[in-house]
């Protein structure tokens with residue numbers, strides 16, 4: 001019979017140990033998730049008291065790793081968010097002219113069960129690179145997730161032109177998708193902890209990476225840990241390389257250190273280069289934005305009309321009569337990086353549905369993607385006003401406020417996020 005009765009200090013000690021070792025905070029992992037993981041592991045190891053389990057966790061041996069495997073959130077998917085992979089394909093194509101015999105070095109951290117690094121490999125092959133032109137280091141804290149990654153086997157149905165273009169590199173076996181041995185050999189899966197990046201020397205990793213994917217991990221960290229991890233990436237990313245983060249993580253990137261790469265919705269960044277009289281930083285690929293939006297990016301407020309404060313009408317270029325279609329259409333446009341049209345479409349939608357939180361949430365995301373942060377803040381604030389429990393909106397607004405130095409407000413939003421779970 002398991003007893004979960006324990007002194008609060010014991011509970012705090014386990015949570016604190018987890019945060020110190022991995023950077024994962026209780027706020028973001030969720031107290032329930034941590035408790036569930038402890039109970040599960042206590043059952044498996046037939047440990048009766050939390051005190052005994054805490055003792056086991058501190059011993060050398062497999063229990064710490066087994067606990068980590070249980071508590072982490074390994075959610076991932078192939079070509080997650082799509083646009084970052086389109087951006088990678090165009091960027092890599094542009095690099096091939098200057099690669100010569102050199103390989104592109106890519107880091108996927110955290111790689112979870114492998115879908116992200118395999119998507120990177122398939123993207124590069126689809127973009128015309130050969131197997132010899134790149135290598136990928138794929139790192140994660142979870143041994144269990146890495147086991148799945150190393151098998152290269154997934155119970156999914158692959159469909160669509162992207163998969164067909166790289167059909168030589170995967171097959172179906174026993175109703176599972178199996179990556180080919182050639183693709184698997186381009187990836188080195190390793191157990192590792194991103195907290196190693198927070199110290200000056202980086203054990204086992206001395207690379208100059210051309211591309212780093214660190215998506216959907218920074219959101220679990222407190223602001224100080226996020227900055228330390230980003231400083232680590234700063235050290236091991238090539239000066240012209242790309243850092244991809246998750247869409248809710250862009251607020252962590254300090255503007256004086258990182259500049260947004262001009263590929264909307266890719267959430268890719270480069271190290272900021274201070275311009276000298278003879279040097280002007282140029283993007284590696286042509287921006288997919290059409291010229292009117294470029295001018296909006298240079299002067300983001302020039303055309304954005306705030307539905308929060310104004311109800312002026314704009315000229316309509318959209319011929320979609322049903323309001324819900326407009327919201328759906330603006331999401332599709334935003335996903336396809338057509339931000340100017342997405343913005344127009346969503347503005348029209350909000351004129352018809354001025355109380356729809358999802359509309360304001362989308363406007364907030366679009367404005368953030370084009371760098372109009374004050375507008376983004378206003379739309380997101382309206383979204384969380386209308387949808388007080390909307391986790392993504394709360395998180396995005398908290399990160400945005402944090403990046404603007406409004407720590408108190410960000411903390412308040414994080415508390416609300418916690419209460420909404």
Ligand SMILES: C[S@@+](CC[C@H](N)C(=O)[O-])C[C@H]1O[C@@H](n2cnc3c(N)ncnc32)[C@H](O)[C@@H]1O
Nearest residue numbers: 022072074076110112140141142193194215216
């Ligand atoms: C939500 S998944 C993200 C996977 C992938 N990057 C994506 O966006 O689809 C988060 C992963 O982070 C890993 N993780 C958590 N803390 C870590 C740490 N300190 N170092 C390395 N990986 C960590 C977890 O094991 C989990 O597999």
